[in-house]
Structures are given as C-alpha cells and as structure tokens.
Amino acid sequence: MSTLFDFNGAPSSGWSQPAPIREDPLSGIPSSTRRATLPRWPRASEPELVRHYTLLSQRNFGIDTGFYPLGSCTMKHNPRLNERIVQMPGIDRIHPLQPDHQVQGLLSIYYEMQEMLAICAGMDAVTLQPVAGAQGEFTAIRCIQEFHKSNDQANRNKVIVPDSAHGTNPASASMCGYDIIEIPSGQDGRIDLDALKSAVGDDTAAMMITNPSTLGVFEKDIAEAARIVHEAGGQMYYDGANFNAILGKTDPGRMGFDAVHYNLHKTFSQPHGGGGPGSGPIGVKSHLSEFLPSPLAARRERNENDPLGVDDGYWYFWEEPDSTIGKVQQWNGNAGAVVRAWAFYRRYGHELERMSEHAVLNANYLRHKITKHTENGNQAAAFTEGAPASVVKHEFTLNMTPLKEQSGVTAKDVAKRLLDYGYMAPTLYFPQIVPECLMFEPTETESKEVLDKFAIDFLEILSEDADTLKTAPHTTFVKRVDEVLAARQLILTYPFE
Amino acid sequence: MDQLPNLGRELEMLSEMGLKSMEELFEDIPEDVRRTDPLPLRGPQSEEGILADAHRLLGANIHLDSRPSFLSAGLARNFVPSMVPMLATRGEFLTSYTPYQPEVSQGMLQAMWEFQTMISELVALPVANVSMYDASTAAAEAITCAVRVRSKRAEQPNTVYVSEKVPPHRMSVIRNYTQGVGIKLVQIPHTSAGLLDLEAASKAKGSCAVYVEQPNAFGIIDEGLMRLRGIIGDSTSLIVGVDAVSLGVLEAPGNWGADIVVGEGQPFGIGPTGGGPIYGIFACTKDYLRLMPGRIVGQSKDSDGRIAYTLTLSTREQHIRRHRATSNICSNETLIALMGAMHMALLGPEGLEQLAMRAAAAAQQTMETVLGIDGVELLFPASPIFREFAIQLPISSEVALERMDRLGVTGGFDLSRWWGTTNNALLIGCDERTSMYDIRKLSESLEKAIEEGSH
Numbered sequence: 001m002s003t004l005f006d007f008n009g010a011p012s013s014g015w016s017q018p019a020p021i022r023e024d025p026l027s028g029i030p031s032s033t034r035r036a037t038l039p040r041w042p043r044a045s046e047p048e049l050v051r052h053y054t055l056l057s058q059r060n061f062g063i064d065t066g067f068y069p070l071g072s073c074t075m076k077h078n079p080r081l082n083e084r085i086v087q088m089p090g091i092d093r094i095h096p097l098q099p100d101h102q103v104q105g106l107l108s109i110y111y112e113m114q115e116m117l118a119i120c121a122g123m124d125a126v127t128l129q130p131v132a133g134a135q136g137e138f139t140a141i142r143c144i145q146e147f148h149k150s151n152d153q154a155n156r157n158k159v160i161v162p163d164s165a166h167g168t169n170p171a172s173a174s175m176c177g178y179d180i181i182e183i184p185s186g187q188d189g190r191i192d193l194d195a196l197k198s199a200v201g202d203d204t205a206a207m208m209i210t211n212p213s214t215l216g217v218f219e220k221d222i223a224e225a226a227r228i229v230h231e232a233g234g235q236m237y238y239d240g241a242n243f244n245a246i247l248g249k250t251d252p253g254r255m256g257f258d259a260v261h262y263n264l265h266k267t268f269s270q271p272h273g274g275g276g277p278g279s280g281p282i283g284v285k286s287h288l289s290e291f292l293p294s295p296l297a298a299r300r301e302r303n304e305n306d307p308l309g310v311d312d313g314y315w316y317f318w319e320e321p322d323s324t325i326g327k328v329q330q331w332n333g334n335a336g337a338v339v340r341a342w343a344f345y346r347r348y349g350h351e352l353e354r355m356s357e358h359a360v361l362n363a364n365y366l367r368h369k370i371t372k373h374t375e376n377g378n379q380a381a382a383f384t385e386g387a388p389a390s391v392v393k394h395e396f397t398l399n400m401t402p403l404k405e406q407s408g409v410t411a412k413d414v415a416k417r418l419l420d421y422g423y424m425a426p427t428l429y430f431p432q433i434v435p436e437c438l439m440f441e442p443t444e445t446e447s448k449e450v451l452d453k454f455a456i457d458f459l460e461i462l463s464e465d466a467d468t469l470k471t472a473p474h475t476t477f478v479k480r481v482d483e484v485l486a487a488r489q490l491i492l493t494y495p496f497e
Numbered sequence: 498m499d500q501l502p503n504l505g506r507e508l509e510m511l512s513e514m515g516l517k518s519m520e521e522l523f524e525d526i527p528e529d530v531r532r533t534d535p536l537p538l539r540g541p542q543s544e545e546g547i548l549a550d551a552h553r554l555l556g557a558n559i560h561l562d563s564r565p566s567f568l569s570a571g572l573a574r575n576f577v578p579s580m581v582p583m584l585a586t587r588g589e590f591l592t593s594y595t596p597y598q599p600e601v602s603q604g605m606l607q608a609m610w611e612f613q614t615m616i617s618e619l620v621a622l623p624v625a626n627v628s629m630y631d632a633s634t635a636a637a638e639a640i641t642c643a644v645r646v647r648s649k650r651a652e653q654p655n656t657v658y659v660s661e662k663v664p665p666h667r668m669s670v671i672r673n674y675t676q677g678v679g680i681k682l683v684q685i686p687h688t689s690a691g692l693l694d695l696e697a698a699s700k701a702k703g704s705c706a707v708y709v710e711q712p713n714a715f716g717i718i719d720e721g722l723m724r725l726r727g728i729i730g731d732s733t734s735l736i737v738g739v740d741a742v743s744l745g746v747l748e749a750p751g752n753w754g755a756d757i758v759v760g761e762g763q764p765f766g767i768g769p770t771g772g773g774p775i776y777g778i779f780a781c782t783k784d785y786l787r788l789m790p791g792r793i794v795g796q797s798k799d800s801d802g803r804i805a806y807t808l809t810l811s812t813r814e815q816h817i818r819r820h821r822a823t824s825n826i827c828s829n830e831t832l833i834a835l836m837g838a839m840h841m842a843l844l845g846p847e848g849l850e851q852l853a854m855r856a857a858a859a860a861q862q863t864m865e866t867v868l869g870i871d872g873v874e875l876l877f878p879a880s881p882i883f884r885e886f887a888i889q890l891p892i893s894s895e896v897a898l899e900r901m902d903r904l905g906v907t908g909g910f911d912l913s914r915w916w917g918t919t920n921n922a923l924l925i926g927c928d929e930r931t932s933m934y935d936i937r938k939l940s941e942s943l944e945k946a947i948e949e950g951s952h
Contacts, residue, residue: 004611004842015578015843017851021933025858026746028881033718035748038846039618046580049842053608057589060604064588070597077500078592081544086770087582090555093562096772097570097910099902105557106771116538131630131773132828134815142673168827170820175641177677180820218525247536249523254530265828273832274605275595275627275792277774280828310557326669330633331572331772339555339771346547350538351498358501360522361510368514391522419601428597430816447502448510471800473600478799481599486797486809490786492624493614 001055005494007044014045040496059477060274061424067450069366071395071427071439072166072214074244074266076359079347082269082340091339096331100317104309106335107316109342110297113281116345120352121240121260122253123283129293129333133241136261136280137172137208139328143284143291144206144235144259145176146325153233156205160229162191164215164431169208169239178205185433189215189387191225204234211255212242212393214431214439215386216363226256235259235288243267244443245360245394248353252283259284268341270334279337294324295332358444359394362451366442367396369455381406382462386434395441397434404436407466411436414461416480417472421457498541561769565935566907567863569885569926571632571664571714572772573742573764576930577836578843581766585836595792595831599807600799606806609831610794612838616780619744619841619849620758621751625780626791628834629826632761633667635777636708636738637674638790638824639757642781643706643734644680645788645823650732652703656681659708660693662715663738665915671708685709691877691887692719699728706734711750712743714915715924716860716885717877726754741765741778742929743883745853757781764928765844766836776830776837787813790824792831852929856884859931866940867925872947876922885926887912887919892951894923900946906938908946 026034044052062068068075086092090105100107114126130136141159148156159173160181170180183195190213200207207229211219219225226236238252238260244267252260264270264279272278284292295318302315309315318332348355371385386397400411415425415438427439442451461469473479503510507519516522523531542550561574568574585591589604596602609627616625629635640657648654659671661684675682685701686694693709701707707729712718726735737750739760750758763775781789787810795809815822844852864886867873872891890897894911901908912922925939 001607003607004838005614007842011845011847014845015848017576017848017929018855020851020855020858021931022858022862025854025861028861028864029718029746029857029883030720030881033720033723033747033881035744035746035850036752038850039615039621039744039749041615041618041844041846041849042842043845043847044842046578046843049839050580050584052842053584053839054587056604056608057584057587058604059602059607060589060593061598061601062589062592064592068592068594070594073594075592075594079500079544081547083586083591085548085551085555088551088555089560089562090558092768092770093560093574094558094771095561095566095568095572095574095769097568097572097914098559098561098907099898102559102902102907103771105554108554108557119537131830132826134825134827135630135634138825142677145677167815167817167819167822168825171815171818171822171825174820174822175674175677175825177679220525220527223527223530246526248532250526250530250532254532271591271832272594272828274590274593274602274609274835275831276829277776277831277833278828308557310554325673327633327666328670328673329773330631330664330666330670334773335771336774339551343547343551346539346542346550347500347544348498349541350536351541352536352538354498354501354504357507357519357522358503361503361507361519364514364522365510389525391525393525415598416600419598424594424601425598444501444503448506476600477603478600478801478803478805480800481805481807482797482799483599483807483809486795486807489795489797490809491796492610492793492809493617494611 003494004042007042007048009043011043014043066422067446067454068424069426069440069442070424071441072241074441074443076269076443077445078269078271079344082343085343086336086339091336101307104316107297108310109339111299111316113338113342114297117262117281118283120247120251121283122251123260124286125289125292126281126283127292127296128281128338129329130280130282131329131334132278133261133263133280134168134172135328136282137168138175139293140237140259140261140282141173141176142325143288146291147288148205156203158203159205160199160207162209164189164213164433165208166239166241189213189217191219191221193221193224196225196228200228200232200234202233204232206235206237208237208239210239210242212245215397216392216395217387217389218393222255241266242394245356247356249356259288264337264341269344270337270340277334277337279334290322291325292321293328294320294326296321355444362442362444362446363392363394363396366440366451366455367392369451370458379459379462386437395439398438399434400436400438409466409469411438413469413472417461417469419473420475423454564905564907565938567909567925567939568907570910570924571761572769574769574928574930575764577766577768578840581836581839584839585832590835596808599805603806606794608835608838610796610806612834613794615838615841616778620780621749622758622780623783624786626789626793628830629777629779629791630830631775631777632738632759633670635759635779636667637671639736639759640671640675640706640708641678642785642789643736643757646785647705647734651705655679656683656704657706658683658685658701658704660685660710662687662713663710664714691715691717691880692721695721695728698725701733702730704733706736708736710738712740712883715877715887716882717880718883723753742853742856745849746857757785762837765840767833774830774833776833788823790826791829855929856927859927860884860886863925863927863931863936866936867943870940870944885924887922887924890921890923892947894921897923897946900949901942904942904945906942908939908943
C-alpha cells in the first residue's frame with residue numbers, strides 16, 4: 001500500500017491550528033539559529049490520514065482480532081473501561097511536578113497500587129516508577145547493588161541466571177556492571193541445585209530467576225535455592241513475567257525472594273500497544289526499601305487544616321526514600337499504565353486468585369487437548385513435550401524436533417501456518433533450552449470453544465504436507481518476509497530521492 | 498470478574514483432563530510456600546462502580562486545562578488532535594504485541610518505519626529507532642552507546658562531558674545508567690549568561706562524548722552549541738537533547754554536527770499524563786547503527802517480491818545477545834510513538850513550523866508582560882529563549898507559586914527544587930495553547946503575590 005510520504009498536498013492544506021498570538025512570533029530568536037529547510041513530512045488532511053491509519057490497522061493482528069497464545073507475554077483481553085478512564089483530564093492533563101494538593105486523586109491511586117502489589121507479592125515496599133519489565137529488573141539490581149555497597153560488600157560482582165531466563169535478566173544485570181554466571185537447567189527444565197551450589201560464593205551479588213520457569217513449570221526447590229543464595233550472602237530477585245500463574249496461590253516473599261518486578265502490561269492488562277508502553281514496578285523486602293527510586297506515594301491521617309483531598313481521611317504526598325538510587329525514569333513512571341492497572345485490579349479485588357486459576361486452567365486444558373487428543377500417529381510423533389510435568393502453570397512448551405527430522409518442517413513453519421488459520425503464532429525458539437520450541441500461553445480470557453478449535457487446527461496443521469507449511473503463510477497481506485534482505489539493504493527510512 | 502469466559506465451566510474442563518478440582522492444578526506448589534488464606538484486598542467491583550471511583554479520585558486532581566498553567570520544565574501541555582487517540586486505540590494497534598510475526602503486523606511495522614522517517618527528517622540524521630522510554634533514558638543510553646563506539650580509540654576512554662545544567666532528574670537517570678559500566682562523567686560549566694562555557698568544553702576533545710541540550714534547562718537557545726563540533730573535534734561524539742517542537746524553527750542538530758539526537762517526543766501525540774507513558778526520541782548517524790539501543794524497522798520484500806516491513810538488526814538486542822546486548826530495552830513506547838506519528842503527519846512541515854511559532858510567540862508575549870511587573874527580572878537577560886524562560890523574583894519562588902495557586906494560576910516551576918543557588922528563580926513555560934487571557938492571569942497573580950511581600 002501507499003506510505004505517508006505519498007501524501008504531498010499543498011503547503012498548509014491539512015489540519016488547521018490557530019495563528020500565533022503575535023505578529024512577530026520569532027522576534028526573539030536569532031536568525032543564525034533558524035532552520036533552513038523544513039523536514040519532509042507528509043502534507044495530508046485528516047480524511048486522508050484517518051483512512052491511511054485505518055488501512056494500516058487492518059494489516060495488524062491484535063488480541064481483539066484473534067487468539068494470541070504468545071508464551072511469556074500474557075496477551076490477555078484489555079478491558080475498554082481502562083482506556084476510557086485514562087482519557088479523563090484528571091490523568092491525561094496532569095503534570096508530574098504539580099504540587100501534592102493538586103494531585104491527591106492520583107497519589108491515592110499510586111498508594112493503593114503500591115499496597116496492593118506489595119500484598120500480592122509478599123513484599124514490604126513497592127515503587128511504580130520503572131516503565132517496563134526490563135527497567136524493573138535494572139532498578140531492582142541497582143537497589144541490590146547499593147545494598148551490598150552499604151554493607152561494605154561492593155566486591156560482590158556476579159549475578160547468577162539460569163540458562164532458561166529471559167534475555168532481559170542478564171542484559172539488565174550487565175548494564176549495572178555485573179558479570180553474569182549462567183547455570184544450566186536440569187533435564188526437567190528445573191533449576192539444578194548442584195550447579196547453583198557450585199556457582200555461589202562470596203562474589204555472588206544476586207540470583208535472578210522466574211517461577212514458574214519459562215517452561216511453565218513450578219520450581220519445587222525454589223525455597224532451597226533461596227537458602228543457598230542467601231547463605232552465600234546473595235540476594236534473590238524474582239522476574240515477575242510469569243506472575244499471572246500464581247497470584248493468590250503463593251508469592252515471591254514466601255519463596256524467599258528479596259526483590260521482584262511486576263509487569264502491569266502482562267498481569268494487570270495494560271495493553272501491549274505493538275511493543276509498549278509497559279510498566280514494571282518493583283517490590284522489595286524492608287532491607288532494600290531505603291534504596292528505592294524517588295519519589296514514593298505516602299500518606300498520613302488528614303489534619304483539620306488540610307483541604308478535603310479524596311475524602312478518605314488521609315492526606316497523600318510524595319516522599320523520598322532515605323538512601324534512594326534517584327531516578328530511573330525522569331518523572332513518576334507510566335502513570336497512565338498504573339491507572340489502567342488500578343481499574344483492572346478493582347474488577348477482581350481479593351478475587352485476583354480466580355484470574356490465576358483460570359489462566360492455569362486454560363493452559364492445562366489446551367495442553368491436554370493438544371497432547372492427548374492426537375488422532376493419528378503422525379500428529380503425536382510430530383512433537384514431544386518441552387518439560388515433563390503432571391500439571392503446568394500458565395504456559396507450556398512443545399519440542400518440534402521430531403517433525404523437523406521427519407519432513408524438514410520447522411517450528412517456525414508451523415508458527416507461520418497458524419497465521420493462515422487466523423491465530424497469532426506462539427513464542428518461537430524460546431526458551432533456548434528446548435530445541436525447536438513452541439511456547440503457548442492462552443491466558444484466562446479465552447473461552448473453552450476457542451481453545452478447542454485451536455487444538456483441532458493446530459493438529460490439522462501437523463498433518464498438512466510439508467510444502468504448504470514451508471511456504472506459509474499463504475493468506476496474509478504479505479507472504480513470508482525476507483528478514484535477511486532487510487538486514488542487508490537497511491532501508492530504515494523512506495527513500496526520498 | 499466479568500473477564501473470565503470459562504467461569505462456571507471449570508468442572509467440565511477439569512473432568513476432561515481427569516481432574517476433580519482447581520486445587521489439583523496447584524498441587525505442584527510445595528506446601529511450605531503455598532498461600533492458604535485469601536488475599537487481604539477489597540472486594541471485586543463492577544465496571545460502573547470502578548468508573549464512579551475513577552471520576553471521584555481523578556476528579557479530585559486539579560488538571561492543567563482547568564486553569565492558566567505555565568508549568569512545563571520539559572514536559573509540555575499540548576493539544577493533541579482528536580484523530581490521534583481515536584485511531585491509536587483501534588484494537589488492532591492497541592492489543593498487538595511487538596511485531597515478531599511481520600506477516601500479520603505490517604500495519605504497525607509500516608507505521609513505525611514512517612515514524613522513523615519523520616524523526617530522521619526532524620533532527621536531520623539518517624537513523625532513528627521506534628522509541629525509548631523518555632528523554633532521560635534516551636540521553637542515558639545515547640551516552641552508553643557513544644562510549645561503546647568511541648572508547649577503544651579515545652584519548653580519554655570511558656569519559657563523557659555533560660552540561661552542568663542538565664536537569665537533576667535527567668542527570669540522576671544518566672548516573673544510574675552509567676555508574677555500573679565505569680563511565681566517568683565530567684561536568685561542563687555554564688557562563689553567567691546561562692550559556693555553555695565553550696572554553697571549558699574544549700577539554701572534552703579526545704573524550705568519548707559530549708551531552709548538551711538545546712534549548713537548555715532555562716529555555717535558552719544557546720547559539721554556541723552550534724560551534725561545538727569544531728571545538729571538540731571529530732573523534733568525540735556530540736549528543737544533543739532537544740525540545741522536539743523547537744525544531745520547527747531551530748536548525749536541526751544533525752545539520753550542525755550532532756552524531757546522536759535525543760529528546761522528549763511527548764509534545765507530539767499525548768498529553769503529559771502524569772509523566773508517562775511518554776516516549777523518547779533516539780536518532781543517530783550510521784556509525785552508531787549496530788551498537789544503538791531499541792527496535793528498528795527495515796523495509797524488505799516478501800516471497801512474492803512485494804514490499805514488506807520487518808524488525809531488523811535484532812542481533813543487537815537482549816533476546817538474542819543476552820548479557821552482551823546493546824541495551825536491556827524490550828517493551829518500549831511503540832503505541833505512544835504511533836500517536837506521535839499521527840500527530841506529526843497531521844501537522845506536516847508547515848504545521849510543525851506554525852506550532853513552534855505559536856509556542857515561541859507565547860513565550861515572547863509572556864516574557865514581555867511579566868517583565869512589566871515591579872521587581873521581576875530575567876535570570877539571564879541577554880540570552881534568547883524558545884518557549885521557557887527563567888525570572889528572578891524579589892520573593893521566594895516557592896511562596897510566589899503558593900500565592901498564585903490560591904488565585905487559580907499554576908505559575909511555573911520553582912527552580913530551587915533543581916538548584917539551591919537559584920532561590921528566587923521561577924521557570925515559566927509556554928506552549929501553543931498559551932492565550933492572552935492566560936498571560937493576563939499569570940501577570941495579575943504574580944503581581945499580587947509580589948505585593949504581599951517576602952513573608
């Protein structure tokens with residue numbers, strides 16, 4: 001289709017705005033600093049652009065258009081109420097430097113979310129400032145780094161991560177200056193305690209791990225792992241990417257963790273928006289709380305002289321933690337995402353547990369439908385399970401190596417064929433410890449009928465001829481895209497000339 | 498609780514799996530870490546109830562559009578065209594993930610490729626990514642990126658020179674992002690006119706990078722920055738933080754030697770939103786392409802030879818390179834960048850220029866008006882400004898702001914919150930929507946605040 005740069009109407013023919021409030025708007029600006037030529041932006045009217053972006057949207061797949069079983073990404077439904085709320089001027093038109101008395105409502109929502117998240121994870125204090133999961137990891141590792149420094153243990157320079165960890169874990173620790181020690185997982189995908197024992201020492205700063213693991217399996221030895229790391233003087237960091245599986249059933253505090261990040265864009269339904277925005281608050285135990293980024297929302301009982309505020313008996317204010325690491329985002333985090341997550345939380349309240357139950361129910365149900373309902377030998381022989389487990393948590397993996405050996409069809413080919421059937425592909429080739437990996441996470445917001453139909457379609461695909469799969473997709477707006485060519489020709493902007 | 502399609506059908510699904518209860522699905526959690534008591538949280542609410550509470554709580558905030566407001570300090574009150582939120586919240590955009598499957602993500606991919614083009618044109622550099630979290634993380638990651646590119650051959654390895662008047666919150670982000678990897682930050686002083694001390698800046702020659710802002714934290718257009726390239730030489734990266742709107746009238750840093758341009762994209766696309774989600778701009782020359790942070794979209798072809806778009810150069814990124822990645826960034830601010838693209842496209846080149854002229858005109862008008870008040874002086878009288886300016890008051894700016902607030906005016910930003918040496922200084926920010934009425938109200942309330950005296 002055409003691009004924006006094909007729109008080239010007359011200058012100023014497009015969207016209109018008022019004139020400057022004085023005749024000589026640039027009287028104070030030295031001519032030597034003036035721009036010589038304007039950027040080559042399109043010249044288009046609203047009707048043209050509404051159509052352009054509508055057509056683009058129709059070439060994009062979202063949860064709203066179909067089942068999105070993208071493992072580790074928790075692609076659940078995004079309630080529309082939340083979008084309605086963030087359009088209110090009481091959040092859209094708020095500046096983070098406004099004085100406390102002007103933002104009592106927002107502060108009270110921050111406070112409520114800090115408290116709620118702390119309870120859900122068994123932590124003592126929460127900051128909502130990090131704006132993505134990876135930034136949450138980075139922030140927590142920074143706090144742990146300052147904790148060690150304050151105990152004269154700055155020599156602790158190593159962070160341990162399992163080989164099944166999300167790539168952001170080692171990348172975040174590395175940005176803090178840590179050396180990474182990767183330990184292998186056991187054959188069942190679980191943590192290898194012997195490998196952990198030999199990895200820890202007086203140079204261990206922290207271990208970063210997610211539970212359930214990226215294979216969707218609960219780490220039964222997690223408390224023992226925490227004991228080993230703590231005994232060596234290290235801190236335990238919980239990657240909250242898979243928190244949707246366990247809310248209300250257990251929490252990282254009980255498992256022995258000192259710090260955790262939450263993904264409000266996974267567990268609490270902030271829309272993923274094609275890659276962001278996210279929100280990655282962190283929770284910590286009390287010994288780390290003085291290092292949290294500044295500011296945090298705090299409250300005291302309301303005095304007679306205070307304005308009414310939100311009329312709940314409290315006065316809210318921003319507060320700086322004693323030994324704060326400062327800022328990781330320039331303001332107070334993605335407040336819009338926090339407000340959406342607040343609206344999501346309010347739907348469930350103490351019933352958040354039901355959300356996790358249904359996420360796990362759906363994952364196990366889909367796994368059962370795919371692995372136990374194979375009608376002929378070909379289908380069953382096409383894959384093995386990524387991890388042997390009687391039950392999984394919110395996601396599961398399949399190893400498609402047998403299919404590849406039989407017919408040369410790869411996990412990627414299967415994923416591409418799923419697009420023809422109107423599904424988003426599962427996560428591909430992750431975790432890397434499972435060869436030819438497909439990783440499925442249905443989430444709690446899919447109906448039984450959708451799961452039934454998906455299982456049937458998936459198994460049907462495995463019976464199709466190899467050529468159909470290797471050249472898939474066939475019915476999408478474009479066919480298989482050449483990623484090597486993109487990296488070779490590097491056309492990263494519109495070629496005007 | 499109305500978000501669960503299988504509520505009430507649990508037993509049917511469980512029995513197909515040969516299970517009897519939901520508890521069996523969680524039996525793999527060892528008893529010693531299992532939670533047995535319910536979460537001590539409030540009860541569930543209906544959509545209606547939540548909306549009522551949202552109105553009550555968010556309605557208790559005093560929002561910027563409800564009164565004359567001159568609070569900016571790097572985050573703009575703006576006007577976002579109606580089309581923008583309506584189109585960007587179409588479910589196909591809103592509820593999609595990072596476009597790992599390009600065949601069904603051409604819409605967002607093309608929109609981001611167009612976004613990259615518009616950012617590239619705006620700053621006059623050939624490469625742009627699809628967004629950073631905000632202006633501060635963009636600046637911080639520009640610095641770490643420049644060090645990766647320059648450090649091996651630099652006379653001052655791992656050393657970066659930074660203007661001493663970078664706002665403290667941004668400086669704090671920069672410190673957090675650079676401390677662990679051993680980057681030494683050296684401050685470049687400013688002159689008494691609020692300008693970068695170019696003689697001091699010459700010491701940066703041979704270091705990895707210099708970071709400056711145009712306009713700077715006081716709103717000043719610092720003409721001297723346009724000579725920095727010649728002063729620091731070709732082997733030191735020049736990183737410039739910009740007010741994106743200003744580039745409608747100010748020369749693009751790419752045309753005066755910048756290697757990397759960063760800045761806050763928020764004026765295009767979204768309101769200040771309590772500080773986020775907003776998005777950072779990151780653009781650079783081709784020398785930085787393979788070591789830069791963030792996602793990049795490239796044009797390619799499909800197997801039928803049709804033009805198609807896909808994420809490219811992913812080998813820089815954490816999901817491939819793990820601890821050797823150029824950044825840990827994964828989720829970014831794509832949807833907000835999409836809103837920015839829509840806004841930029843609606844403006845067009847002349848619309849951008851007009852937007853910048855409106856902000857500049859408002860600032861000139863406001864400045865001239867408040868300078869008519871007894872006792873009000875410019876902090877840096879000789880230096881030109883774009884849309885913000887700093888004034889010196891005869892009373893504390895904190896007290897002045899409180900008094901103006903009681904008169905229904907949000908008067909600006911108390912600069913002593915950033916720098917203790919600027920006790921009575923007030924930073925007044927204007928934007929395209931600043932009206933003659935707003936300016937009159939500001940002026941009246943400031944005059945009254947000053948008349949009340951210094952206690």
